[in-house]
Amino acid sequence: MRISTKGRYALRLMIDVAEHDGGGTPVSLKDIAQRQDLSVKYLEQIVGILSKAGFLHSVRGAQGGYQLTRPAEGYTVGDILRLTEGNLAPVACLEGGENRCGRSGVCATLDFWTGLYATINRYIDRFTLADLVAAEKRKRNRPGAHAARDC
Amino acid sequence: MRISTKGRYALRLMIDVAEHDGGGTPVSLKDIAQRQDLSVKYLEQIVGILSKAGFLHSVRGAQGGYQLTRPAEGYTVGDILRLTEGNLAPVACLEGGENRCGRSGVCATLDFWTGLYATINRYIDRFTLADLVAAEKRKRNRPGAHAARDC
DNA sequence: GGTAATTCCTATGATATAACTAGGAAAATA
DNA sequence: TATTTTCCTAGTTATATCATAGGAATTACC
Numbered sequence: 001m002r003i004s005t006k007g008r009y010a011l012r013l014m015i016d017v018a019e020h021d022g023g024g025t026p027v028s029l030k031d032i033a034q035r036q037d038l039s040v041k042y043l044e045q046i047v048g049i050l051s052k053a054g055f056l057h058s059v060r061g062a063q064g065g066y067q068l069t070r071p072a073e074g075y076t077v078g079d080i081l082r083l084t085e086g087n088l089a090p091v092a093c094l095e096g097g098e099n100r101c102g103r104s105g106v107c108a109t110l111d112f113w114t115g116l117y118a119t120i121n122r123y124i125d126r127f128t129l130a131d132l133v134a135a136e137k138r139k140r141n142r143p144g145a146h147a148a149r150d151c
Numbered sequence: 152m153r154i155s156t157k158g159r160y161a162l163r164l165m166i167d168v169a170e171h172d173g174g175g176t177p178v179s180l181k182d183i184a185q186r187q188d189l190s191v192k193y194l195e196q197i198v199g200i201l202s203k204a205g206f207l208h209s210v211r212g213a214q215g216g217y218q219l220t221r222p223a224e225g226y227t228v229g230d231i232l233r234l235t236e237g238n239l240a241p242v243a244c245l246e247g248g249e250n251r252c253g254r255s256g257v258c259a260t261l262d263f264w265t266g267l268y269a270t271i272n273r274y275i276d277r278f279t280l281a282d283l284v285a286a287e288k289r290k291r292n293r294p295g296a297h298a299a300r301d302c
Numbered sequence: 303g304g305t306a307a308t309t310c311c312t313a314t315g316a317t318a319t320a321a322c323t324a325g326g327a328a329a330a331t332a
Numbered sequence: 333t334a335t336t337t338t339c340c341t342a343g344t345t346a347t348a349t350c351a352t353a354g355g356a357a358t359t360a361c362c
Contacts, residue, residue, distance in 0.1 A: 001152060001153065001238075001239045002152065002240075002241060002242070003152060004320060006320085006321085008242065008260070011260055012259075012260070015259055028336085028338090029337080029338080030336090030337080039322075039323080041322075041323060042322055042323080044338075044339075044340090045321095045322090047338090048338090048339070048340080051338095051339095058339085059330085059338085060329045060330060060337065060339080061328090061329050061330025061335095061337055061338075062329090062330060062335060062336035062337055063336075064329085064331090064338060065338085077263060088152045090152065091154055091159065106290045106291060106293070107290070108163075108166055108286045108290060109162055109163070109166075109283060109286075112228065112278055112282075112283065112286075113154075115274065116271070116274055116275065119270060119271070119274045120270070120271065123266065124267065127263055131263075132259050132260060133259075135259045135262060135263075136259035139259060155348090155349065156349075156350065156351085157349085157350090179307085179309090181307085181308080190351075190352075191308095192351075192352060193350075193351055195309075195311090198309090199310075199311080202309095202310095209310085210308090210309085210359085211309045211358045211359060212307070212308060212359020212360060213305095213306065213307040213308060213358090213360040213361070214359080214360055215307080215308050215309060215359070215360085216308080216309085217309090
């Protein structure tokens with residue numbers, strides 16, 4: 001029951017882009033990697049998912065990088081997590097498709113899992129990228145603050 | 152972000168014991184495994200966790216098996232899942248102990264994860280084993296019902 | 303008392319997933 | 333043309349999941 005590094009790093013990456021894309025110049029992975037203490041190579045994979053899905057606009061070549069395609073309020077945390085984590089269903093049979101449980105009509109726990117899934121989605125969609133950026137700024141402005149790396 | 156078979160099978164196992172422990176005779180793993188279509192050997196490991204934690208009382212020897220130690224209303228689903236899944240914290244830094252993030256005072260996403268964790272725990276503690284047993288019975292009594300195996 | 307049934311304990315293996323690393327092509331800038 | 337950067341995909345390593353396996357200990361029943 002863990003969010004993987006993909007989802008966690010994606011969130012940090014998006015926050016970083018949102019914070020540093022002020023003047024309209026794209027934010028490079030090199031800079032993000034440095035600030036977040038993550039490898040460029042791993043971030044490349046994650047950012048690929050985000051830009052393919054239209055969450056980020058990429059600028060190739062020297063001085064290139066990434067920019068948000070919408071204002072930070074336009075992304076819920078759920079959007080980002082569902083995209084990068086694949087699916088947040090706590091059990092496979094909720095995913096639909098091939099994993100759908102054929103006998104779901106009689107499964108004693110199905111309703112319970114369905115409710116858990118809905119509860120999680122409802123929670124993560126209550127927060128937007130802008131909320132996280134605001135939290136970042138609020139916390140950073142406290143005396144003695146250092147960047148957090150683990151979450 | 153998945154509940155493992157340990158947690159899911161533990162729930163099914165507990166439901167099975169709750170349903171078949173009517174006359175005070177213990178329910179054997181062999182019977183449970185047959186009804187749930189799971190291997191005795193794998194269930195042994197799961198039931199070991201449950202009985203070591205005092206969730207089940209075990210009776211050794213021939214005609215032995217397992218019994219609930221409290222009425223089904225006395226177990227929340229959260230109790231069972233937290234025990235068997237280890238920890239439902241969506242990120243490691245929420246666990247406390249060694250995984251605690253030393254710089255949590257400035258982590259932009261920590262509050263978000265904390266809230267998610269709390270939301271999940273609140274949900275899974277709203278249901279008891281008795282609720283699941285009731286759901287099982289309700290669904291089984293519908294015409295054309297078969298036992299569900301995947302959840 | 304012997305035998306079968308059952309729990310208990312621990313080791314082993316197989317498979318999948320997570321978490322990266324690596325190499326190089328393509329594009330744009332200066 | 334050299335440098336910076338994104339883009340693409342393959343490979344590697346570590347860890348966790350999902351079991352299977354073997355055998356010892358315990359008890360009921362005949």
